[in-house]
Amino acid sequence: MPKEISWSSPTKKLTATVATLAMISGCATGNTAPDLAGETAAKSASENQNASRESEIKPDTNIAYIVLDDLGFSDLASYGSEIETPHTDALADEGLRYNNFHVNPTCSPTRAALLTGRQAHSVGMATVANFDMGPDYPNKRGRINPEAGTIAEVLGEEGYTSYALGKWHLSPSHQATPSGPYENWPLGKGFDRFYGFLEDSTDQFQPEIVNDNSFVDVTGEDDYHFSEAMVDQANQYITDHVSTNDAPFLITLNFGSQHQPVQVPDEYIEMYEGKYDEGWDVIRKQRFERQKELGIIPESAEFVDRNPGIPAWEDLSEEEQKLFARFQEAYAGMMTHTDEQIGRFVEHLRSVGELDNTIIMIMSDNGASVLGGPNGSVNHTLTYNVIPQEMDMLMEHYDKIGTNAAKAEFPNGWAQVSNTPFKMYKATTYEAGIRSPLIVHYPEGIKDKGKIRDQYAHVSDITPTIYELLGVEPPKEIDGVKQMELHGESFAESLTNPETEGKQTQVYESNGVRAIYDDGWKAIANHQLGEPFEEDPWELYHVAEDATESNNLAEAEPKKLEEMKKLFEKEAKQYDVLPMTDLGPDGFLSVPEDSQRAKDRFVFYPDMSQLPEAASPFILNRSFSITVPLFRDSTEEDGVLVALGGYQSGYTFYLKDNRLVYEYNMGNEIYRVESDTEIPTGETTVKMQFDKTGDHIGTASIYVDGKQVGSGEIDQTHPFKLSFEGLSVGKDSLYQVTPNYGEEGIFEFEGEIEKVIYELESQK
Structure with a gap:
């Protein structure tokens, strides 16, 4: 593994004139930029060479945003990691x-702020896109309002071609159907091409993938890994672009790593075998000291205690130490693998002569996650449903951690290591949740190479910075929709001036947890689900002097705290933070009446593309039925009629050995109901009826031509999230819900299915 890599190119392709570079430098040092309104990036070569007009020419610089997911502040070696x-x-x-540099506490709000240059609440993305709270909560619709044009839409007007790859998570999950609606998908938000996934996460080896506006099946591809495939596609986009298009491009690479499931080829896990046997206390201290040596944190920074609930490594049993070290080996391997993919992308930019003319910004969307719990997780459906995973279950999966046979996430002790030097985690407004690495690489605009900038900045400032560097004035209207003002503040001057001031004020809020930063001070309100907001306790930190939030000054500085609380109220009103909600996992239960998922009856047909779970019939904690008219010539024609989910959770309705079977996979147990008679050939109608008998419990009965042929109790169903894999008709796509198909793979039905009918008990 090379330790030193240089991206400098002695034969770089220069696509900006000397006058253009001078203009960029002028913008960066606070000089007034020339009026560039109405000019486009696609100026002809003759115009570019016309010295009399050079002052009017906008730079034709490419833009690349690289966003990692759930990456902690210290996880990159350049920020202190091993x-x-x-x-x-x-x-x-x-x-x-x-x-x-700061982001929002969770992913969708950060991504919305990045692409629009505005506060996430104001554009409709106050929380994750999974949670669409309906018209009463315009700040929580799981989509970017049309009044907040994205950078792809704005630069599209300037002649750019835009490419989005990887995680999107900026459209309501219930809209992730093969037929749309598409207006909130990447192509509906200004991007010309898209290759990635729409929701919060996906399996790295067998993902649910969208290519432009179409779902595609990648299960037949050998040695497929999403991060690798994403960069392959990105490099193909760039090759095609520079070969046939003289305009500049915008490209966003949104990796699924380091979000769960942590999955990576085995050799990357093996690289770190034994590396973490010392445990999280030793590694966290080493990172802390290395951060000081690098100048990432000030010498005055205090080393914080372990977060509540994290035991000392030396107090763990040998079995726990072995298991927990394996989780971190997989996490580290995934990070190195991701770094290699970033390297392949950057090397490709260099090889086609575009690296020196591309502004690259690398960041995380929030801090490292606490969802792994105290012991870690191998099944993230159980995690999302707040169902513990005991040591016996975890140890059974020890060799599978990091592979495609587990959906892994590390325990909380390692999450705090990722967030070194800070306390707490993602989804909080402590620095651990909102402070992110930011690397800016721009050979034509950065001469102060390898330096550190300590100006306060926020993710909403990124796109305004790009607009200033390019000399772009965002339009007042896009597609006839009047645009709101940008909220972010350009930090372009800091690229060349280390002494420039940073942002002065920034507001944060996530599901009732909130904070306000102002001129080196920060106040935090910690909110407990279900408690009145007005009773939330506030903390106060002078973060300019106390980088790790070690000294709560709320009692010592009551006047300052009251001043900060009033400032929060002002900023919250200005940026549509209100109304607040305190969503926990019950946010998954929000199904607005204006969504397709709110229906009580669905009809699906054979050969339908796989339907993501979040857009599938909403069966949680309610009675429902699945009816399938079918035809078979022979009793040997078996297979899946309908299935949703995979090995970690879901349900499947199928015929095997001429018996009708319904199985419900909780993740820690599989409930099975089988017919007590064989199934006749010819035209037949089969049905599964689930009757709810209590909260998340019920009876499953199966019928053939109206006659009950089997029944059984299902003692537990999922309270919040059923699966992370979607619904398939006539087969069980991707991973299989049950091992009881035998060696049948997707176990495609050999007969004929007319349709699949879901009928759900009304919730009105």
Whole structure:
């Protein structure tokens, strides 16, 4: 593994004029940019060479946003980690590292703020896109309002071609159907091409993938891994672009890593075998000291205690230490693998002569996650349903951690290590939740290479910075829709001036947890689900002097705290933070009446593309039936009629050995109901009826031509989230819900299915 990599190119392709570079420098040092309104990036070569008009020419610089998921502040080697990340290190060495850059506490709000340059609440994305709270909560619709044009829409007006790859998570999950609606998908938000997934996460080896506006099946591809495939596609986009298009491009690479499920080829896990046997206390202290050596944190920073509930490593049993070390080996391996993919992308930019003319910004969408719980997780459906995973179950999966046979996430002790030097986690407004690495690589605009910038900045400032560097004035209207003002503030000047001031004020809120930053001070309101907001306790930190939020000054500085609370109220009103809600996992139960998922009857037909779970019939905690008219010539024609989910959770309705079977996979137990008679051939109608008998419990009965032929109790169903894999008709796509198909793979039905009818008990 190379330790030092240089991206500099002696034969770089220069696509900006000297006058253009001077203009960029002028913008960056606070000089007034020339009026560029009405000009486009697709100026002809003759115009570019016309010296009399050089001052009017906008730079034709490419833009690349690289966003990692759930990456902690210290997980890159250039930010203090022992994990090998030589490719991002090289970008840091030849660019700038920001050590006071902030994002939102969860992913969708960060991504919305990044693409629009506005506060997430104001654009309709106050929380994750899974939670569409309906018209009464315009700040929580799981989509970007048309009044907030994305950078792809704005730069599209300037002649750019835009490519989005990887995680989207900016459209309501209930809209993730093969037939749309598409207006909130990437192509509906200004991007010209898209390859990735629409929801919060997907399996790395067998993902649910969308290519442009179509779902595609990648299960037949050998040695497929999503991060690799995403970069392959990104490089193909760039190759095609530079070969046939003289305009600049915008590209966003949104990795699924380091979000669960942590899955990576075995050799990357093996790289770290034994590396973490010392445990999280030792590794966290080592990262803390390394961060000081690097200048990432000030010498005055205090080392915080372990978060509540995290035991000392030395107090763990040998079995726990073995298991927990394996989780971190897989996490580190995934990070190195991701770093290699970033390297492949950057090397491709260099090989086609575009690296020196591309602004690259690398960041995380929030801090490392606490969802792994105290012991870690191998089944993230159980995690999302707040169902514990005991040591016996975890140890059974020890060798599967990091592979495609588990959906892994590390325990909380390692999450705090990722978030070094800070306390707490993602989804909080402590620095651990909202402070992110930011690497800016821009050979034509950064001369102060390898330096660290400590200006306070927020993710909503990124796109305004790009607009300033490009000399772009966002339009007042897009497609006839009047645009709201940008909320972010450009930090372009800091690229060349280390002494420039940072952002002065920034508001945060996530499911009732909130904070306000102002001129080096920060106040935090900690909210408990179900408690009145007005009773929330507030904390106060002078973060300019106390980087790790070690000294709560709420009692010592009551006047300052009251001043900060009033400022929060002002900013919250200005940026549509209100009305607040305190969503926990019950946010998954929000199904607005204006969504297709709110229906009580669905009819699906054979050969339908796989339907993501979040857009499937909403059967949680209610009675429902599945009816399938079918035809068979022979009693040997078996197979799946309908299935949703995979090995970690879901349900399946199928015929095997001429018996009708319904199985419900909780993740820690599979409930099975089988017919007590064989199934006749010819035209037959089969049915599964689930009758709810209590909260998340009920009876499943199966019928053939109206006659009950089997029944059984299902003692537990999922309270919040059924699965992370979708619904298939006539087969069980991707991973299989049950091992009881035998060696049949997707177990495609050999007869004929007329249709599949879901009828659900009304919730009105």
